[in-house]
Amino acid sequence: MPELPEVETIVRQIRSGVEGREVQEVTVSWPSTVARPSLENFRRGLVGQVIERVWRRGKWFIFDLDSGSHLVGHLRMSGRLYLSPFPEHPYMRAALSLDNGQHLVFADVRKFGRLILAESLEEALPSLGPDANTDEVDGLWMEKELRKRKRFLKPLLLDQSFLAGLGNIYVDEALHRAGLHPLRKSHRVPASKARELVSAIKLVLQEAIEAEGSSFDIFYRTPEGQPGAFQDQFQVYGRSGKPCRRCGRVVVRRVVAQRGTHICHGCQPAPRPRKLIVG
């Protein structure tokens, strides 16, 4: 599933072909891809607009339009976004035809991906947390924010209103590198470990961006159609039953918060169960 590094890779790749271009035509072949507004207003708000800037926040890609509105989108599980001379793809759900003859194709096998056109980012992405790959997120920030909540680390790090950009893969990888068990409670993580967690998150993200993302299954490809390379550097994700690359202990898979979760009990000691003290 595309996470922050995969979206970053896509944004970098399409940026030069999209910025400064005018949208001439909008094609939507799976209507529920457009979350809002109505299909009619979606088209009306896009045709004739110049795309001024392409960027991303968390896993969302964002196109700033000259009207001041924003086209934002999420690839979810199986979405792809790329430029093509043809507005065609077996799983194409929507496409923007540009004034340079190129078509920005949004393809998505599982149809979970979404596009939103909104007048402000606040309206498009309410309650999206800070991007995991910015300086705003540092050791102090993590220490403070973890202490505010009493949640398991895994679902908390997956929560995009807490921190934007991490998905199942990079949460497992970051927790492993920080030596933190997914079921540790956020408020019980010591300050030193909070700082280690931030370092681990940033390291994993930057390494993955350098490798142009991960291709853990058939879906994700770089914009040139090549698989990413970062999956070769996974320490625990998808390695259940295999030895941990750091300590050699067998990696275990269990379900945490409805997500397949990969844990090395050598590197990530289970939280000590709290005893109920009576009397």
Place this chain on the structure above:
DNA sequence: CAAGACTCCTGACGGC
């Protein structure tokens, strides 16, 4: 506030 259930979808995969 926290956390689980449910929903949307389809290809992959296991079983027979």
Place this chain on the structure above:
DNA sequence: TGCCGTCAGGAGTCTT
């Protein structure tokens, strides 16, 4: 060989 049931998974929404 081929059919069929089961499953994964991001995020919004609803329920406990």
